[in-house]
Amino acid sequence: EQRTLDIHGVAVAMGTRTDLRRIEGGSGLEVRQGEAQFNLPARGPAGFAIDVEGARITAVAGARVNVRCVDADVRVTCLAGTAVLVRGARRVTLQPGWQARLDPDRVASVAQVASDRIDAWRQGWLVVDDQPLAEVVQEINRYRPGRIVITGTALQARRVQARIPLRDLDAFIDLVRNAYGARVVNMPGGVVLLS
Numbered sequence: 001e002q003r004t005l006d007i008h009g010v011a012v013a014m015g016t017r018t019d020l021r022r023i024e025g026g027s028g029l030e031v032r033q034g035e036a037q038f039n040l041p042a043r044g045p046a047g048f049a050i051d052v053e054g055a056r057i058t059a060v061a062g063a064r065v066n067v068r069c070v071d072a073d074v075r076v077t078c079l080a081g082t083a084v085l086v087r088g089a090r091r092v093t094l095q096p097g098w099q100a101r102l103d104p105d106r107v108a109s110v111a112q113v114a115s116d117r118i119d120a121w122r123q124g125w126l127v128v129d130d131q132p133l134a135e136v137v138q139e140i141n142r143y144r145p146g147r148i149v150i151t152g153t154a155l156q157a158r159r160v161q162a163r164i165p166l167r168d169l170d171a172f173i174d175l176v177r178n179a180y181g182a183r184v185v186n187m188p189g190g191v192v193l194l195s
Contacts, residue, residue, distance in 0.1 A: 002122075010048055011039040015121055016143050023051055034142075035068045037122060040081070052076065053102055055087035065094075066118050070142065074102040077118045126164040133158045133176070137194075144169045146190015155182055155194060 005012045018034025028049030042062040050057040053074045063081025078094035085092045099113040120127040134156035137148045150156045164172050176182045185193040
């Protein structure tokens with residue numbers, strides 16, 4: 001489920017299983033879990049802040065910033081405009097197409113990324129490019145009721161490149177069966193075993 005909110009004139013799109021909290025004493029939000037995209041209007045509010053895992057992001061008017069905080073995977077991506085990320089003594093300015101990955105105590109890396117892949121969830125797609133099947137299944141489990149479980153380590157390591165519609169995630173199970181010869185066992189409660 002995706003939702004869009006208006007917070008102080010900022011359009012905030014929330015992905016599935018996203019938990020946001022207002023920043024006390026200020027204008028902004030903390031991303032506690034999940035994925036959210038912040039679209040600041042061209043004549044946006046001054047001082048709107050986004051907090052995630054000990055970092056603070058401020059974006060200029062007209063900026064669009066995607067923040068992902070899923071388990072230990074924390075990423076901040078600038079999709080339009082400019083965003084400044086501060087964590088401890090490190091200050092990083094992100095331009096469109098640039099992403100910062102955060103470790104528990106530092107900014108781990110800053111790199112250019114494919115913005116269309118980052119933005120795909122807003123259009124109803126999950127786009128994966130040469131990722132291990134285990135990571136892809138972990139992401140699908142965020143969106144899909146029930147749970148997909150991979151029982152074989154060799155299958156978990158298989159690399160996947162796919163464009164998966166979020167409205168039909170079970171099509172991915174068929175893709176794994178057909179492409180990798182995986183055995184599929186459907187169980188009650190939407191649990192699917194792949195081996």
